[in-house]
Amino acid sequence: MSDPRGTRRILVTGGSGLVGRAIQKVVEDGARLPGEDWVFVSSKDADLTDAAQTRALFEQVQPTLVIHLAAMVGGLFRNIKYNLDFWTTQMPLPGHVVGEGSEARGGVWPAQASLLLSSRARGCVPSGGAGEALDPVWRGLSPASHPPQRKNIHINDNVLHSAFEVGVHKVVSCLSTCIFPDKTTYPIDETMIHNGPPHSSNFGYSYAKRMIDVQNRAYFQQHGCTFTAVIPTNVFGPHDNFSIEDGHVLPGLIHKVHLAKSSGSALTVWGTGRPRRQFIYSLDLARLFIWALREYDEVEPIILSVGEEDEVSIQEAAEAVVEAMDFHGEVTFDTTKSDGQFKKTASNAKLRAYLPDFQFTPFKQAVKETCVWFTDNYEQARK
Numbered sequence: 001m002s003d004p005r006g007t008r009r010i011l012v013t014g015g016s017g018l019v020g021r022a023i024q025k026v027v028e029d030g031a032r033l034p035g036e037d038w039v040f041v042s043s044k045d046a047d048l049t050d051a052a053q054t055r056a057l058f059e060q061v062q063p064t065l066v067i068h069l070a071a072m073v074g075g076l077f078r079n080i081k082y083n084l085d086f087w088t089t090q091m092p093l094p095g096h097v098v099g100e101g102s103e104a105r106g107g108v109w110p111a112q113a114s115l116l117l118s119s120r121a122r123g124c125v126p127s128g129g130a131g132e133a134l135d136p137v138w139r140g141l142s143p144a145s146h147p148p149q150r151k152n153i154h155i156n157d158n159v160l161h162s163a164f165e166v167g168v169h170k171v172v173s174c175l176s177t178c179i180f181p182d183k184t185t186y187p188i189d190e191t192m193i194h195n196g197p198p199h200s201s202n203f204g205y206s207y208a209k210r211m212i213d214v215q216n217r218a219y220f221q222q223h224g225c226t227f228t229a230v231i232p233t234n235v236f237g238p239h240d241n242f243s244i245e246d247g248h249v250l251p252g253l254i255h256k257v258h259l260a261k262s263s264g265s266a267l268t269v270w271g272t273g274r275p276r277r278q279f280i281y282s283l284d285l286a287r288l289f290i291w292a293l294r295e296y297d298e299v300e301p302i303i304l305s306v307g308e309e310d311e312v313s314i315q316e317a318a319e320a321v322v323e324a325m326d327f328h329g330e331v332t333f334d335t336t337k338s339d340g341q342f343k344k345t346a347s348n349a350k351l352r353a354y355l356p357d358f359q360f361t362p363f364k365q366a367v368k369e370t371c372v373w374f375t376d377n378y379e380q381a382r383k
Helices: 018-031 051-061 076-081 083-088 108-120 129-138 148-166 200-223 249-263 282-295 314-324 349-354 363-376
Strands: 008-013 036-040 065-068 170-174 226-232 234-236 267-270 279-281 302-304 331-334
Touching: 008 018, 008 051, 018 036, 018 234, 018 282, 051 148, 065 148, 065 282, 148 170, 148 200, 170 200, 170 282, 200 226, 226 282, 234 249, 234 282, 234 363, 249 267, 249 314, 249 363, 267 314, 279 282, 279 363, 282 302, 302 349, 314 331, 314 363
Parallel strands: 008 036, 008 065, 065 170, 170 226, 226 302, 234 279, 267 331
Antiparallel strands: none
């Protein structure tokens, strides 16, 4: 990607998280191109829920390109417990009911959100329709007056709006396959995002993430901005959140096996073990993120995933962790715990059309490397 200004300064929000650290490692290991200046920031550098701090960060860094990773995230059981928080943190739209079937009824919800968000980019609210109902909510409120559960919408809106205001050439945001409809045909692909309600276990987070796609389209439609998004499947790797309660399934399993092995107790896997997932190693995702930043110029999002043939069950994932950590104790399944969505099989046909020869790290090798990292960094690891 050429830049008439010479140096390409790349800002990565959420730079201290799982994917941010992976991108940093890949860049440091040789992916940096001449003329690229990478800046990785975390919440210690700026509070992205605050519009003024976000704008100040963008004014200071003056990025050419942005990878937007910063978000409030959690695993299945945290999503179930805090669905309202995961929704309202990302897209506060009082006055509109968003729930079962809200998007299936003629796509009204995305159209209303698009109208609001594209108008906010110009610093105004449209008269009539959605804007009229929402105007009293937005008017006169500072970030400090918003409840804590509205963090993520402010992060997303502030980042994209600051990028627009300072003239960023391109933003690549990170979505998730949980945004896809629960009742759908498989494999899912990029055209199906808004075709129906997501799974009830994480509908708040899912609807909120969909709004980034809506906002990207609105910025492109009104201002010609190249704001796009990638949709990874289940990411894991070094620097993950290994919390058993709040983390995602694979890092949670790694932590559980570590504790079971240390204490000589049985390993209890939550759920039946039957649901299936496509796991992507964070270092592979990092390489694909860098490719998307440099080469992928569509506003339409793109799924970043291993192939359908590489999908594994939660039981198979647990067995891979058990093997990698040399655990020989009893393994049981607590079927009183929720399984969540049974499958989210995603097509990577679009990715393969662009990168037919991309080589993913074999699943067991990636699990082994992650387990070794966790064991070696146990005291410092997030858990």
